[in-house]
Amino acid sequence: MTSKLTAAAERLFDRHGYVATGVDRLTEAAGMSSRTLYKHAGSKAELMARVLTERDRRFMARIEVRTVDALFAALEDWVRVEGCRGCLFLRSRAETGGDTPEIAEAVALHKEAFHRRVGEVVAMDLGREDPALAEQVLVLFEGATHAAVYRGAQTVSAARAAAAILMERARS
Amino acid sequence: MTSKLTAAAERLFDRHGYVATGVDRLTEAAGMSSRTLYKHAGSKAELMARVLTERDRRFMARIEVRTVDALFAALEDWVRVEGCRGCLFLRSRAETGGDTPEIAEAVALHKEAFHRRVGEVVAMDLGREDPALAEQVLVLFEGATHAAVYRGAQTVSAARAAAAILMERARS
């Protein structure tokens, strides 16, 4: 019941935006009364935070990989499943101007974890730490995600190819 | 008077989001009555479209360059002046789910122009067309813009360095 709410909320927030999605649309999609929604979620902002935390779990599980190439392969899968609408975390933070603490915190936690993971994958793939290279890979990942909004999923393969070149150069 | 409105609106939309910014906050910041705002702008959505068109002009003027390196130098200047809040175009489109025609159209026009410009710069710099390389440069640009939201302006120099490597490799 709680998971149905979270799933429905994620879909609506992702497709129409956090602010633009009213509570009545959430209750309708989740098939529950507003009373029950508030008992479960506390508030709309807490619901969004819950959505983000849940999405973070799903996303981070998908990028549990050992190579940079697999990182972008995972992103290809992700956009195939989730579509190309940019990063929900950055979008919801931007929508609220960072003024909603629950949301800002969930986003910060996710982006910290993501940054750490990229660093780890680059280190594993390369055999040594390389923070500068990791930052470039992160930029390619984020760029593929956002450019895909108007350029389509091809941006992910472009980023993948670019990352391969950077990795190859760092190895030799 | 119209330009003061547009400037004030851009600032508020950029910092707090399109939906979250009410008309009364716009009138207050622009120092005019709501009646006058609507005479000038027509509607809130049209005002946002005007803001985006104006921003497109300012942005495109800044990336009138001849080399890929200068492209990222221009982005460094841009984020120094405008801050790191991601791409206003993609954000406003996402906020409205693409359901507001005036906004969706302004965004589409800007992104088309931007994509074309990147292709031109890569071609000039390289001496020949290279659409695949241009796509990678575009991904780096977009990635620097969005990663900068949580990683800071350093992402731009990371992207700049990565682009230099890709360009060098394409030249030899």
Added chain:
DNA sequence: ACGAATGTACAACGATCGTTTTACATTGCA
């Protein structure tokens, strides 16, 4: 000097916002 244009302040429009209240039905454990 005068009428059109353009500005203002301000109340009000109906709609919708997030949230809570009221009153009632169903379930499950003691």
Added chain:
DNA sequence: TGCAATGTAAAACGATCGTTGTACATTCGT
């Protein structure tokens, strides 16, 4: 069997939304 717990529907809360109407002041070209 009965009392919590948990659900429902529906109305209402005050606030705010984008937008418009009313009534009055200022500026400006002729």
